[in-house]
Amino acid sequence: MLSYVLRRLAYGFVILIGVNLITFVLFFTVNTPDDMARLNLGGKRVTQDQIDKWKAERGYDKPMLYNAEAQGSARLTETVFWERSVSLFVFDFGRADNAAGGDIGHEIRQRMGVSLSLTVPIFILGLLASVILSLWLVMFRGLPVDFWGVVVCVVMMSISALFYIIVGQFLFAKQAMLAPVSGYASGLDAARFLVLPIGLMVVASLAGQARFYRTLFLEEVSKDYVRTARAKGLGETVVLGRHVLRNAALPIITSAGSALPGLFMGGLLTESFFGIPGLGAYTIDAIGSQDFAIVRAMVFLGSVLYILTNILIDVVYTWADPRVRMQ
């Protein structure tokens, strides 16, 4: 078990090197720091002096990969690549590109908890709700309930998450005043602000997942062991809830990994709509103000989280299915 996890972590590290190279190529070779400076300072009439000052303040004036003027190991460390890319591995994100130049690492530490308290419930509740809904549909398979349930699912899938958020915020927060429109508080008080975004994102992702899980369950339902269970005289609820659910859990866990990117996006949207000061809102602000340092840091951090969660899902997978041997 441990050696498996360690091996996976090692491969994850190799993947991260690739991510790092991609971001470096994307941010520093497609466009030079000069172009970034010009865009950030704004306007066509930016003098070279201003650009040089901007670059010097942020350490972009050093050579890209190899500093011939420095001595010893500093030849490699006194470079943009080392300071801006390699340092990400020790989670040293540096300073933001904007005028304030805040410490990105500090911001991330502040906002990480907020984001997790939003996305983890969305993930778990969304999984639970869609499994329950799909099991319920499977229970009525072949009946009108199932048919119309699927129709409703397809219609709901065709509605952008943005609509759910905007309409939900309008109905529940503005009209019914069941929850605050936006904002955030620390501690337990935060729940008040999180209920609505979590609920809306669960509803937004419900239909697509439920429909997918329904097909997984239907595949299982037609297998022999299900017939055996029924022949033993077990009720439909027990058959579905115990036998089918356990066997269908494996593909569901696998597909949970593919729901992660959506989770990132959901976090991004809800945080900016509901004024929750998490990483998503931070990223959107950074994109809006074209702050390359923050976007770069978020790309790296997002990949780290993604890789770690995928490893976690694989571990859960082996735990859920004793047949799977970890290799």
Add this chain to the structure above:
Amino acid sequence: MGFKFVVLWTDVVMWLMVLGVLLYARVVRRDQALRATWRRVFTRPAAMASAVVLLSMLVITLADSIHFRRALPLVEGSVRAYDARTESVLDLALAKLIQSRENSYSRPWATHGFLKESVPLPAGVKPELDEFGVPKLPPRAFPRLKHGGAGLTDPDGQWAGDIALRLSLGTASALMVAGLLRWPLLRLQRRQSRAAAQAGDALAWGAAWWALSALLLVAGWCVALSWGQGYHVLGTDRTGNDVLYQALKSVRTAFVIGGLASLATLPLALLLGIAAGYFKGWVDDVIQYIYTVLSSVPNILLIAACVLMVQVFLDKNPELFETGLERADLKIFLLCLILGLTGWAGLCRLLRAETLKLRELEFVQAAVAFGASPWRIMRHHILPNVMHLVLITTVLEFSSLILYEAVLSYVGVGVDPAMNSFGGLINQARMEMARDPIVWWSFAAAFVFMVTIVLAANLFADAVRDAFDPRARVVRPVRRLLAPAR
């Protein structure tokens, strides 16, 4: 009056795509197996109706994909100059909607503005003074719209009658056209043999007629309501532009994103996926590494990073485009390429797995024994056998990309703000929903159009998947067997 054609990047690609689809249709006509599979798609009423909806949207898209600039009146001794505004054929058809610009918000079908304005006093009339001798502020009232219901002399009294007349005229003409179309479609339905109908193999021409009639009805209402001195069917936005026009223009953006971006994923996914599965070994390792790296970065962040870089690139090279529209077009073109470059991992993984299976089969082994080159085997023996996967994924991608565009535009990395898009409409609607009383119509317009397109695409994609995926066919009859048993 002269004009010159403007060929935009996305125009070219859209027309090439239509050409590609036509060529594919010819291949399908000749290939019996393919024809039978596609037949199965169109036997489903939902798929047939969706196809009709999508086709009508495609017509709008194509009309919006022929661009030109009008020539300005010639001034003596100067070179011929062209209008800075680029128009499309769709703009010509909707010229009335563009011209009937109001001052600000107005509700759908309204005769008066949505916001109160000060009514200027007639010339020569002095404002009344209040008890302190200060001139009173001019009275505030809902202004009469310049174009909305301009023909009515007494808006309050005549409005309901006018609307009713227009709606019934629209309904009548739509029903008439639908009635005329009923004959040929019913003929088509009848010409299919009874055996086909019993085997459930009859094409769903009836559903096509229903979908067409519904579309005609909606179009009839829209035309009748806005005809002549008509109304703004979906109201106007903050700057007084017709929302219906914006929504219709957004259709093209959605189709360009959905079509072009899913097309852009294909080359890399096909090449790398098949190569990885066929060669195995280190080639497989390298390709797997590449797509694992790519899919490890949360997609939206990667796209955001790429789009930021594209923005820098566009700012640096202003000589690449002449007009604002060309800039916006280049941006959406590059956005599609980015979506393609960041989104091929999923299909690549699928193709690799399928190729791994195929390469062990006898016909591939036979080709190897004959001494066929790897390239030839991949191209002639493996590629045709994975095309169903490509087709299913592309069709499925289409709708999710349209949804994605709205999110990207909201985040600020989508299409150019100057370009009409559903994301832009939603973004704008977000501020309007916070007003009191709320301005709901841009939001509703974006909602209705988007749901229609995406729902149609989803239903069509489902039918395509069920018809082309061999696994789906195995599952279906079992389901049918189970149902009556309960």
